[in-house]
Amino acid sequence: MTIQRINLLEKKQFRVTYGLLLSLFLGMLTLSLLMAGTAWFGQFQAQTHVTLLQTDISKLQKERERLMAKGEMTEAGPLKELLAILEREPDWSQLLRKISKALPPNVWLASFKSFDREGSGIQKSIILNGWAKKAKDLAGFMGAIEKDPYFEKVVLTSSKKEDSLFNFSITCDITARKHSQ
Numbered sequence: 001m002t003i004q005r006i007n008l009l010e011k012k013q014f015r016v017t018y019g020l021l022l023s024l025f026l027g028m029l030t031l032s033l034l035m036a037g038t039a040w041f042g043q044f045q046a047q048t049h050v051t052l053l054q055t056d057i058s059k060l061q062k063e064r065e066r067l068m069a070k071g072e073m074t075e076a077g078p079l080k081e082l083l084a085i086l087e088r089e090p091d092w093s094q095l096l097r098k099i100s101k102a103l104p105p106n107v108w109l110a111s112f113k114s115f116d117r118e119g120s121g122i123q124k125s126i127i128l129n130g131w132a133k134k135a136k137d138l139a140g141f142m143g144a145i146e147k148d149p150y151f152e153k154v155v156l157t158s159s160k161k162e163d164s165l166f167n168f169s170i171t172c173d174i175t176a177r178k179h180s181q
Helices: 018-070 078-088 092-102 135-147
Strands: 107-116 124-132 151-162 165-174
Touching: 092 135, 107 135, 124 135, 135 151, 135 165
Parallel strands: none
Antiparallel strands: 107 124, 124 165, 151 165
């Protein structure tokens, strides 16, 4: 005698009833209302934030007008100090323009680093690292930089021939903005 497989679970046939449809409809309605409420709350918070920022902007504009009327922003104070700092800094766009004009076709820059010269808090220097196809091209590049009043003390700090290219490093000081124009 062999025991055949016995299924103790009763199988119910799936039926779509009005109660099931009503439950699905109410669930979808609830989900839609929650999503709409979340969106409305986010919009309300954003509008409140915008209103606060507009209030801060108007306060700052009034403060600026008050300071301008007193003359604090033109004669002394933070603006004058900021302008003095900017005056000591090099004009970086002009510096890059001058370097790119001085580059011969067979010289490529790989990196560019600026730093404050030791012992001088306001003197800036740069290190140019790159590759040149010929030593003559590198010499031409250095000569072009030396002729420019924007650069001082142009020094070839390293040069090494690797494969068919010269790997080089040049250090030079940058003159202040007002002296170089």
